[in-house]
Amino acid sequence: MTETTSTTPVSAEQAAREQALTERVLASFNHTPNERLKEVMQSLTTHLHDFVREVRLTEKEWGTAIEFLTAVGQITDDRRQEFILLSDVLGASMQTILVNNPTTENATEATVFGPFFLEDAPYIELGGDIAGSAHGQPCWVEGTVKDTHGIPVPGARVEVWEADEDGFYDVQYDDHRIAGRAHLFTDQHGEFRFWGLTPTPYPIPHDGPVGKMLEATNRSPVRASHLHFMVTAEGLRTLVTHIFVEGDPQIEIGDSVFGVQDSLIKRFEVQPAGTPTPDGRDLKDKNWARTRFDIILARSDEQQ
Template identity: 70%
Template sequence: MADIAGISAEQAHREQALVEEVVASFERCQDDRLRVVLQALTRHLHAFLREVRLTEEEWNAAIAFLTEAGHITTDTRQEFVLLSDVLGASMQVVGMNNPEVGDATEATVFGPFFVADAPEIPLGGDMSFGAAGEPCLIEGTVTGTDGRPIPHARIEVWEADEDGFYDVQYTDGRLAARAHLFSDADGSYRFWGLFPTPYPIPHDGPVGRMLQATGRSPMRASHLHFMVTAPGCRTLVTHIFVRGDEQLAIGDSVFGVKESLIKEFVHSAAGTPTPDGRDVGGREWSRARFDIVLPPGEGGGLHVSG
């Protein structure tokens, strides 16, 4: 440490002594996991401070940044989740807690726009509820890693409209482009939503200014959110992405893209009949297939975060 930062051995000793004192202060913690986490956090936090030789001005700026993140957070906007997302922390936690199991569908970030208790729609129903965008039929199956169909799996779906906004970002209280449904007895499911489009994460707050200052784009690749739960299975939180979306080559601001989740969306010209006879008002419509494979594990409940 002294060689890297050019500090004296005496200064390095004083700094290390403080680290050890703070770590030792948690030794009386009766919760073993909490003690391990806080002691590790202390070591890594102090290592970061010492590596970059953080100035008092920079420390004050960091406190102001976090304070503003707290002030801008509401019931429908979680700036700390956004910060976790753009730093890749969210994806790291997802990856650590959702190891690969056979051909199970890969997980990705939860995002800040999930809303519990979205309305239920029947199989083949429309989750857009009037949100603007090109009608899109999503269909597939829910199975286990053993290949057996999973009937009555709960499938939560939500997405942005064609203007790149989720319903909660509007101020009129609308509820649109989100719903839940259940897989059929044979594990199949289908619903109508919107063709996904790219959009920026909220960038009018401290996280957005951080991205701008570092030359990073706030744009997310086009996607549709899923959360799938079933008894005896690990809860799956994931997206599907649009093959051919130009944003995939540029990058996703929250690092959520995985190759296995990129799907083909096939467009049909205006006036083309839909497979279920749905009236789409003579508009162009699209179609994609997403077969979901759930690994065994604890699950079946609704996991809400952010």
């Protein structure tokens, strides 16, 4: 009698030998003091062994996988996180987010963190400009932060970051600039407002091993236009999310890291040059855009 995988018939004797190895590896974790670690390691082992057996992984393919992961580690540094990129394009980041951020009442949906967040982004006053030296169409962004009961959240920390019109974040330049990112705090009414740039589609870094994987699988590296947010407030669940640009064709083509949620697609309304701005900024010679993003945070005890 034989068992059949998707590629190769396997004899019952061979299948038993392979299963016995899996059982021995699983048993090696039986005395793990931390029960959660034991559960994770045994499940990981089970799925990893099942994968190897299902596809009948060759030794050459396993060697290629080791070389690939080694290259991912070698290109990672304090300004580029290739492992996050790999997790993103495999959908693992988004799946982890969905698992850990179940739908809670009317709370704003979370999405991927991405590899370009930096601690200690500069502080700006309400109505300030996050762009710095980043180039692009000016965009006025405003909104509120409330809890799921509609109560405004004053003093919430709002972190925002984005790429410039050429599709690059500040950390991708060699001059150590800080641009296209900042943090601010909501006012006593839970309101926030700032100037940024109208997001544009851009490719994730694809000059490394992850890019080679995408090329080999005929996948696009392009992300849908988006603006990153991370919102924190005492007693409320931290929200990591984006907003996306309504009408961006890349949304239909597909976001390379699977981050788009329908509820996060927002209208960015382009204003002709000379249209008065909300804060009196002089933009007589160029058009600009505006959008609104009202954020709802779940309570921390609603996390599970």
